[in-house]
Amino acid sequence: MQLSKDQRLWIYDQMITSRYLEEDLIQIYLEGKQPVFDWAAGPLPGEMHLSYGQEAVGPGLAICLDNTKDWVHAGHRPHHVAIAHGVHFNEMVAELLGKKTGLCKGKGGHMHLYDARVKFAASSIIGEQMPAAVGMAMQCKMEKTGGIAVSVTGDGGANQGSFHEALNFAAIQKLPYVAVIEDNNWAISMSKAESTAVARNSDRGSAYGIPGEYVKGNDPEKIMVACQKAVDRARNGGGPSIVEIETYRFMGHFFPDPGAYIPQEEKDSWTDCTVEYRKHLLEQGVVKEAELDALEKTVKDKIATAVKFARESDFSPNSEIYTQVFTDA
Amino acid sequence: MSNSRTLTLGRAVREAVHHEFKVNPKVFMMGQDIFKMGGVFGTAEGLGELYGPERVIDTPISETAIVGAAAGAAMAGMRPIVDFAYVDFIAVCFNAIVNYAAKTHYMSGGQYKMPMVLLLSTGGGYSNGAQHSQSLHGTLAHFPGAKVVCPTNAYDAKGMMHTALRGDDFVIFMSSIATVGMMMLGTPIKGTLSNVPEEPYEIPFGVARIYREGTDITLVGTGVNIHQCMEVAEILEKEGVSCEVIDPRTLVPLDREAIFKSVKKTGRLVVADEDYHSYGVTGEIITSVVEIDPTVLKSAPKRVACADVPIPFARPMEEECLPSTKRILAAAREALK
Numbered sequence: 001m002q003l004s005k006d007q008r009l010w011i012y013d014q015m016i017t018s019r020y021l022e023e024d025l026i027q028i029y030l031e032g033k034q035p036v037f038d039w040a041a042g043p044l045p046g047e048m049h050l051s052y053g054q055e056a057v058g059p060g061l062a063i064c065l066d067n068t069k070d071w072v073h074a075g076h077r078p079h080h081v082a083i084a085h086g087v088h089f090n091e092m093v094a095e096l097l098g099k100k101t102g103l104c105k106g107k108g109g110h111m112h113l114y115d116a117r118v119k120f121a122a123s124s125i126i127g128e129q130m131p132a133a134v135g136m137a138m139q140c141k142m143e144k145t146g147g148i149a150v151s152v153t154g155d156g157g158a159n160q161g162s163f164h165e166a167l168n169f170a171a172i173q174k175l176p177y178v179a180v181i182e183d184n185n186w187a188i189s190m191s192k193a194e195s196t197a198v199a200r201n202s203d204r205g206s207a208y209g210i211p212g213e214y215v216k217g218n219d220p221e222k223i224m225v226a227c228q229k230a231v232d233r234a235r236n237g238g239g240p241s242i243v244e245i246e247t248y249r250f251m252g253h254f255f256p257d258p259g260a261y262i263p264q265e266e267k268d269s270w271t272d273c274t275v276e277y278r279k280h281l282l283e284q285g286v287v288k289e290a291e292l293d294a295l296e297k298t299v300k301d302k303i304a305t306a307v308k309f310a311r312e313s314d315f316s317p318n319s320e321i322y323t324q325v326f327t328d329a
Numbered sequence: 330m331s332n333s334r335t336l337t338l339g340r341a342v343r344e345a346v347h348h349e350f351k352v353n354p355k356v357f358m359m360g361q362d363i364f365k366m367g368g369v370f371g372t373a374e375g376l377g378e379l380y381g382p383e384r385v386i387d388t389p390i391s392e393t394a395i396v397g398a399a400a401g402a403a404m405a406g407m408r409p410i411v412d413f414a415y416v417d418f419i420a421v422c423f424n425a426i427v428n429y430a431a432k433t434h435y436m437s438g439g440q441y442k443m444p445m446v447l448l449l450s451t452g453g454g455y456s457n458g459a460q461h462s463q464s465l466h467g468t469l470a471h472f473p474g475a476k477v478v479c480p481t482n483a484y485d486a487k488g489m490m491h492t493a494l495r496g497d498d499f500v501i502f503m504s505s506i507a508t509v510g511m512m513m514l515g516t517p518i519k520g521t522l523s524n525v526p527e528e529p530y531e532i533p534f535g536v537a538r539i540y541r542e543g544t545d546i547t548l549v550g551t552g553v554n555i556h557q558c559m560e561v562a563e564i565l566e567k568e569g570v571s572c573e574v575i576d577p578r579t580l581v582p583l584d585r586e587a588i589f590k591s592v593k594k595t596g597r598l599v600v601a602d603e604d605y606h607s608y609g610v611t612g613e614i615i616t617s618v619v620e621i622d623p624t625v626l627k628s629a630p631k632r633v634a635c636a637d638v639p640i641p642f643a644r645p646m647e648e649e650c651l652p653s654t655k656r657i658l659a660a661a662r663e664a665l666k
Contacts, residue, residue: 071405104438114437121404121433121441128429131394135401135409142357142383142407149401165394172389324439325473327497 156187337510
């Protein structure tokens with residue numbers, strides 16, 4: 001797939017939107033949480049699972065999809081995936097701050113981001129995204145929408161029962177489904193080698209008679225190539241497949257987990273996909289430095305606008321806690 | 330002009346499902362053994378031949394995947410029915426039910442609806458052992474986000490299934506096996522059989538059914554136990570005691586008003602439910618009265634439920650555990666003192 005300059009800039013845009021947003025989120029998160037760290041304190045409460053370092057996966061996947069018909073279901077580390085799939089940005093940031101202008105009126109928060117307008121969902125129980133996405137794939141098949149469904153799970157989640165059940169069922173039913181596994185090698189403090197009986201989750205495809213591909217290097221264009229194969233296969237009635245993507249979790253499991261359990265040599269081996277891709281675009285002569293500077297400024301402004309919008313919005317009134325338990329109350 | 334026939338509860342549910350299948354292409358069913366066998370409890374009988382394996386989907390033994398997939402399909406606009414067989418198995422896929430299906434509409438701020446029906450069979454009384462005899466009404470009613478409905482007769486069952494399949498909410502539809510009228514349990518209980526109109530109709534959730542009006546004592550029952558309450562009412566009538574017998578029909582939403590109104594009138598309350606005694610429906614119903622006004626009661630309220638034990642296999646031991654007409658009668662006599 002030959003990418004145009006605009007597509008490449010789009011890829012970079014998605015990655016730095018996630019990265020710059022999270023750099024701001026770190027500052028906002030710490031407000032009210034110093035000197036005593038308290039999850040409940042400050043304008044951005046709760047746990048915070050940063051995508052920092054994993055940004056390449058967002059656009060690498062999303063560029064293969066059409067959010068008017070393709071479903072994406074992410075997990076507790078959703079920002080980069082949500083942004084690239086086209087989730088409404090200001091409303092997403094407002095949701096992170098729990099405001100009524102947020103995607104979910106403040107009812108979901110960071111680990112439960114939803115945007116039905118672009119067929120996006122993210123929820124926090126590890127592995128539950130897989131059966132749900134399989135169900136979305138069922139709808140695509142039953143109603144012949146031409147769409148597919150993709151779940152994004154981690155290397156830790158690949159050991160959940162739901163992984164195995166979802167893949168087996170999707171394989172038997174030959175559903176238009178892609179199981180993306182983000183392999184950042186760590187499930188909180190447990191490395192993949194400690195938790196997983198096989199070297200790669202992409203190898204587990206053979207347990208279900210489906211293909212699995214492993215993508216090394218955390219490069220959005222390499223990720224795109226692998227995802228495109230899986231997406232095309234799903235869309236053309238070939239059934240499900242696994243795409244496992246090597247990536248790097250820079251900021252620990254949740255902020256501010258220092259990831260002390262990660263060996264220093266491993267940390268030293270990580271590459272920063274935003275830096276690498278920027279270098280790559282310049283080296284390939286795709287774009288000039290000045291254009292990248294301009295894009296980066298635009299993105300920073302976009303984030304500032306979203307953060308301002310979120311901060312200035314109100315919370316939903318407390319009476320709202322009783323609404324939307326059901327559709328009729 | 331309405332054409333009525335007497336149906337079993339199971340047959341009435343099936344009729345509603347067949348109708349909704351016919352008129353709404355978004356309705357489909359998934360579960361174990363439904364396509365060829367019509368389901369372990371016959372809920373899908375005839376459906377497979379009419380609609381094929383694409384809409385009546387036999388699934389592997391993968392409750393987590395099946396319930397999760399039904400939820401995802403519902404979010405995408407379909408209307409799945411999960412034929413789940415025994416309620417005991419909810420423990421296998423508890424997350425998919427209580428954390429995923431029940432919470433997604435709320436967590437998404439209303440963006441994603443969850444129009445799915447989880448069809449469960451409950452109850453014991455036929456020596457199927459601790460892991461195949463539970464009722465678990467309280468467990469499921471406890472988690473916000475699911476409507477929990479438990480019809481006890483054919484007429485209610487059909488109407489409530491129509492309501493469930495036409496609504497946009499996650500509905501857990503629980504039928505006590507002893508009330509379904511399937512052939513594995515002998516002769517159907519008379520009280521479960523109803524004259525059922527052929528045409529579809531809806532029964533709103535949150536409205537109790539007064540099985541029998543009375544003035545001296547309120548008997549509230551779920552599942553098979555409502556029919557035992559009716560037997561108790563017959564016995565006590567001969568002794569000059571007038572029982573009011575109420576079936577809540579739905580646990581979520583629960584018609585607390587109707588129950589309170591009745592106890593205000595009678596002053597005495599017995600609640601019979603086959604789920605475990607502690608932390609369940611009986612406690613909830615009693616508290617629903619007492620927290621409004623404890624002075625309406627002339628005597629201590631009584632609950633008749635399953636003993637707080639894993640249900641044993643041997644017939645006499647299981648009978649000892651479960652509510653029965655005899656136990657409800659004894660409780661009523663206590664409450665009437």
